Amino acid sequence: MTRFSAAFLLAAAMGLSSCATSAPKDTFGLTATPSAAGPTRKGRQVLIANPVATQMLDSQNVVVHVSGQEYQFLGDSQWSDRLPKLVQLKLAQAFQNSGKVGGAGLPGEGLAIDEQIQTTINTFEISVSEGVAVVDITARLLNDRNGQVRASKNFRATVPVSGSGNKAYIAAMNSAFGQVSAALVAWALATM
Template sequence: MAVSDIVVSRSWLMKSMIAMPLLAATLAGCGTAAKNDTYDLSAPTSGAGPSAKGRQILVQQPTALQALNSEQIVIKVSSSEIQYLAKAQWSDKLPRMVQAKLVEAYENSGKVGGVGVPGQGLAIDYQVITDIRAFEIRTGGGSQAVVEISAKIVNDRNGSVRGQKVFSQTVPTGGGSNEAFVKALDRAFASVTTEIVDWTLTSI
């Protein structure tokens, strides 16, 4: 065997030894693919409040208890017990989703001068600060989707609270499937979001 043949053989062997772990890692990754159905929330496309074109607002990420601060969809089976919807999840942690959809809803209204999140460098007039108090399916006495969000409008220049209100909506699920639960939650959230946007436009 020529020296060149030995060099080629050793090179092929080294490449094969590197490729095998990579192949194993790829196959292992396929075996751990998520099996949950993943859902998103929608945002209203319009708002009925007055125009506030001269105002720019900042939407902070909502606060929430740990049970709601995840991708899991909450099922409340009693006043003191919660479970999570099997084989289903949100596309992101719930507070981040709510923040993104609120921003989208303000933008869709076309009635504010600007809207953004922390870090985007806007010259802010007001901050919208929210807390997710409920975002769940309640099963007692017929299943219902319940969304409750507390909101504050804070003057960014002096820190004073311009307004504070709790928004809540309950929607019958109309079925016991994962899809029925998520659709009901989406309808309840869309209604609450519309109310928050209209209230903000009226308040600023």
């Protein structure tokens, strides 16, 4: 056996053993609360565009704001998909589950779109110094027929973390996102 192939096999074996001993991360999803508020817009179909987010938020990592400019990721935990994709899916579900629009979907699903919701995820984190989950999303409502922005608004929710451990942190973030998504849907229905 050559020196090169022996080194390669040793490196491969070390890689496999480190993979075998690392425990899988706990994986978490989000829930979007459908809004009961807002008028019914059964004749309107809504597209939820791909959210914009910084690289730190555009991943499966759960962000923890430690202090000042210091951020870390919640250990042994991850979102069930990239956070922007998860937010996009849950917003589409919130619109659809509200029962107040003709349809809601994502790009490429073939809907004849009337309105488009464009979002920017500004903050989606646990703030250690404040002991709260913070979700901050800016939304724009765009008339998809002519490209005009009808309105834009910022939605922010903070929810105290109740308890300790990763599940408590995720529960607070889920609650904050539920508040933001419900307010966003109600606002969009009232603005269409």
